[in-house]
Amino acid sequence: MRYDTPIYMQTIRSGDYNPDTGDYADGQVDEVEQIASVMDTGAEVMKLIYGGLKQGSLTIHLQNHYLDPFDRIRIGKKTYTVDVSRRLRTKQSFVVSEVL
Template sequence: MRYDTPVYFQKVTPGEYDPDTGNYGDDTVKETLRYASVMNTGEEKLRLVYDGPKQGSLTVQIQKHYEEPFDRIRVGKKLYRVDFSRKLRTKHTLIVSEVQ
């Protein structure tokens, strides 16, 4: 298994309210890079997690546990949310689905 795909764990901080203009500022996104093994989620897992097939879901496996809080994951240019997470002894497995 190769851990060669860059995966970015994103923490989103909402923009501050500006009372002078009545608008909110831009959101701030902090990214943390980890290399992972990324593969399509099998049909058996899709039935277990989603109770049926769901398009755009991936299985992401990283070598060490990721303990920091995060809101979403970016793989390439696509954003994903975590639907299922499992921590093994030395690995962390995440099943993610694409955010529209």
Template structure:
């Protein structure tokens, strides 16, 4: 496995009041860059997790646990949310789907 794909854990604070528009808007995301092994999710795993095969999902493997708070994960320009997480002794596996 090659841990060569840059991924960005994003923390987005919601509910910040914007006096210019009068609305509550999301803040700019605070990103933390890590390198991971990213692959497409197999058809069997999609069937087990989602019940069908229509979602764009990926499997992310990290060499160490990521313990900070985050809302989303960005890979290239696409945003993902975590559907399933498993922590092994030193590694962490995340199954994510596109937002």
């Protein structure tokens, strides 16, 4: 396994309310970079998780646990939501699907 792909753990903060205009300001996205091993999810794992095959599903492995809360993961220009997270003794794995 090669840990050579930069991924970004994103936390979305909603915008503050502006009483003068009555609108909310645009939200802000904070990112934390991690280096991970990213690969396509196998057919057997997809059947277990989704009940069938699903396009755009990836498996991500981190060498250490990621303890901070996050909302989604960005890899390149695509964003993914976490469907399954598993903590092993020293590593952490995620099965993610693409957000359209």
